[in-house]
Amino acid sequence: MGIPVTAEGKRKMQDELEALVQRIPVIAKQIEEAREKGDLRENAEYHAAREDMSMTNARLNELKTKLANSQVVDESQIDTSRVAFGAKVDLQEGKGKAETWFLVGEGEDDPLDNKILTSSPMGQALLGKKLGEVVSVQAPMGTIKYTIKKISY
Numbered sequence: 001m002g003i004p005v006t007a008e009g010k011r012k013m014q015d016e017l018e019a020l021v022q023r024i025p026v027i028a029k030q031i032e033e034a035r036e037k038g039d040l041r042e043n044a045e046y047h048a049a050r051e052d053m054s055m056t057n058a059r060l061n062e063l064k065t066k067l068a069n070s071q072v073v074d075e076s077q078i079d080t081s082r083v084a085f086g087a088k089v090d091l092q093e094g095k096g097k098a099e100t101w102f103l104v105g106e107g108e109d110d111p112l113d114n115k116i117l118t119s120s121p122m123g124q125a126l127l128g129k130k131l132g133e134v135v136s137v138q139a140p141m142g143t144i145k146y147t148i149k150k151i152s153y
Contacts, residue, residue: 002071004085004118005105010070013107017063020056027053066106073105080153083126085118090150091135098149103127 005013027049034046078084085103092098102115103126109117116123125137126148135146 002069003066003106004073005070005107006086007072009105009107010067010072013063013067013070016107017060017067020060020063023056024053024060027056070106078153080151081130083129083148083151085127086153087126088150088152089126089148091146092149093144093146101126 030049031046031053034043034049037043037045040046073085078086083089083103085105087103089101089103090098091101100114101122102113103118103123104115105118109115109120118124118127121139122137125135129135129148131148131151133148135148137144137146
């Protein structure tokens, strides 16, 4: 199976790809205009535009690869008794307050909004688990144990 994504996630990646493709000629023009100003060794505009082009091309290639390997998941076919792609999972660490996490695909992850990739260490630890199970997640500060309090879709 490819990289799981929702239709919305795939659309977001395609929109970003289109925006980057449209940026390429603009950056190329900036490079050309900066080149016409003379000595390239001390031309900050030229070097900034070249770096921008390099970063844009890298992101463009990354998105092309992700889109080529992505597979839109039919969310109606997901086993809702276990944690799977698209799940909203309430986790509790010890006696602490429960936290809600969303397992999402490429293009939809946002750690500030508790949206994590299914391919992330936490996502991988959660996949396939049932309500009440204890999950161990490897984190930089050590192993964290969570109890699954609720699974919804």
